[in-house]
Amino acid sequence: MGMITIPLMIPRQERGNLRYYDFWRAIGAPKYVLAPMVDVSELPLRLFCLQNGTELCYSPMYNCKQFAALSQYRTDFFQTCPEDSPLFVQFCGDNPEIMLEAARYVENHCDAVDVNFGCPQGIAKRGHYGAFLQDEWDIMRSLVHTLHTNLKVPVTAKFRKQNDPLRTVRMAEMLRDAGAQVLCMHGRTREEKGRDAPPADWEAIRLVREALVGVPFIANGSVYTLDDAKSCLEKTKADAVMAGDGMRKQPSLFSSNPLSPFECSRQLLTFCAKYPTSHAFARDRTLQMNLKSFEIHYDLRDKLAEAHTPDEINPILDSLEERIQTGFVPDPPPPREKPEFISIDDVMEGISLFQE
Secondary structure (H helix, E strand, O other), rough: OOOOOOOOOHHHOOOOOOHHHHHHOOOOOOEEEOOOOOOOHHHHHHHHHHHOOOOOOEEEEEEHHHHHHHHHHHHHHHOOOOOOEEEEEEOOOHHHHHHHHHHOOOOOOOEEEEEEEOOHHHHHHHOOOOHHOOOOOHHHHHHHHHHHOOOOOOEEEEEEOOOOOOHHHHHHHHHHHOOOOEEEEEEEOOOOOOOOOOOOOOHHHHHHHHHHOOEEEEEEEOOOHHHHHHOOOOOOOOOOOEEEEEHOOOOOOOOOOOHHHHHHHHHHHHHHHOOOOOHHHHHHHHHHOOOHHHHHHHHHHHHHHHHHHHHHEEEEEHHHHHHHHHOOOOOOOOOOOOOOOOHHHHHHHHHHHOOO
């Protein structure tokens, strides 16, 4: 059997102006990627993931207007450290100059800046960014090109499947030609979201990937286990695979030896203690990773809701783990009192009295 060559990362300051696969190899040719998720892809989780199978992390999505204008926003929401690498910092917005201003605050602290063309949520529609720019190619092109020609680090782009396969290919080519050095495609359209969303269309990703063989390509969607990740890589022919929702509950899913929910929680809380984030972050991640257990042990879940720091959360985890090991199950919660409903007759009577 021949030796396996593992790409070594080139330090940021030694890379120069590398492009496409030269850049990709310089960051270690990663295969497993943590998705950008607001209130999830924070520094403690990124560090945890990098120790447990993940090879590239995205930051949460940042609003470029707020990031550029408000120093407190940058202080509150952007954290990094030397171990936080490779890191792509993602911005959303529709103004190239403002996005460039925001990106300049982070270009010395990341490996690339990513432009979000994939967010399908209502807030993106109201804010005119994310997947709601997909019909405005002039804006998309200008955002990518402005960053590409003015930043010290590469610009990348994340986008979604379009209803027309050929249009998806053309859009990806446009982003590449505008200067995107890495592309990431989600295999669902902007309308395919929420609990009723269909599985990601890996075949659609493959078609785009095969049309753009000269640019590093990340596939995103429907990855919840390591086997899913391997299947996605095989079927899409992408260079890397990105996991989002699956990482909420099992952030070590890219590891060949994934940790238990308790082990994940303990390790993550260690990073939370070293790099404090919002009060809700440690609590919410602990709940997500142990959701089924907390649904049974509802009294501990209620205590968790009042906890704010790792020191407050760890004893609750101790109690939960001990209960599971001993087989203790609490009595069902007392039934909630039914709220008193006002009859329609009473409502109409009240309206009549008001009108009189």
